[in-house]
Amino acid sequence: MVITRATEYAIRAVLHMAMQPPGVTVLKKDICREQEVTPAFLTKILQPLIKAGIVGSQRGVRGGFYLSRSADTITLLDVIRAEEGPLHLNLCLLKDGNCTRENYCPVQRVWQNAREQLTATLNGYTFAQLSEMARQNQPLPPP
C-alpha cells in the first residue's frame, strides 16, 4: 500500500474544497459530514497540508478550510507528498538506505522505474481536473 487511510481522507477533503468556487471556505462541519470523519481527525490530517501551503484555515464559528492556491496548481502527488513524504514502493529505495548490498542489484532499478512512473502519474492530475471530472461524472482522460 502506497498511502495510508489518513492520506486517502486528506485527498477527499482537498477534492471537496476544490469543488467550491475559488475563495470559498468550506465549513469544517460540512467536510466532516460529507467525508464521514470527526473534527479532530480532519484537523489532524489537514495540518500537513496547511504547513505545505496547500490548504488555509479560518477560525471561528463559521470556521473552515479553503485551498491556499488555485486547484489547477495542486496535483495528487502534492497532497500525498505533504502527508507522507516521498513515495516509496519498497524498502530498498528508502532514503536512509535499508539496502547494504554491495553487489549490483537489478531489482532496485525496476523499483526505481516503477516509482518514477507512479510519481509521474500522480503528478499528472490536478485537483482542478479531478473536480471537473467529478462534476461531469466522467471517466478520466489518460495521464
Place this chain on the structure above:
Amino acid sequence: MVITRATEYAIRAVLHMAMQPPGVTVLKKDICREQEVTPAFLTKILQPLIKAGIVGSQRGVRGGFYLSRSADTITLLDVIRAEEGPLHLNLCLLKDGNCTRENYCPVQRVWQNAREQLTATLNGYTFAQLSEMARQNQPLPPP
C-alpha cells in the same frame, strides 16, 4: 509501501536461484548466508512460492531450493502476487471494498490507472532478464 520486507527477501532468493544453471538446487545455507536471513525465515517466505509452483524444495542434508519452472516464465509480479496477493496502492481498491461512497469518485480512477501501470511494469521483467542483468552488471532496458 507496496511490498513487505518478507517479499523483498523472497525476490532476492528467487533471483539467487535464477542465477544458477537450470535444474541446480541451491543449498539452503548458501541462500541464508548470501541473503543474510535465518533458515526459519527463509522457509517461511518461500512457502507461498512453493505453493504457487514457482519454487521447489529438496529435503535432506544437501537440501535446498530450486526454481520449479524456467526463469523466463517467472515475472517479478508472479513472486509479489504469490507472497502478498493482488497489488493495492490504496484502500479504495481493496477487494472487499472499503469505499462505501455512492457518488462518482474520480480519484478511484487515478488509482486504478496507477495500479494497472505498476502491474504491467512488474509483469514486464522476468527473472531470466534480471539474472542476466545482474550477471552483466548492466542497467535494465525500459519495460
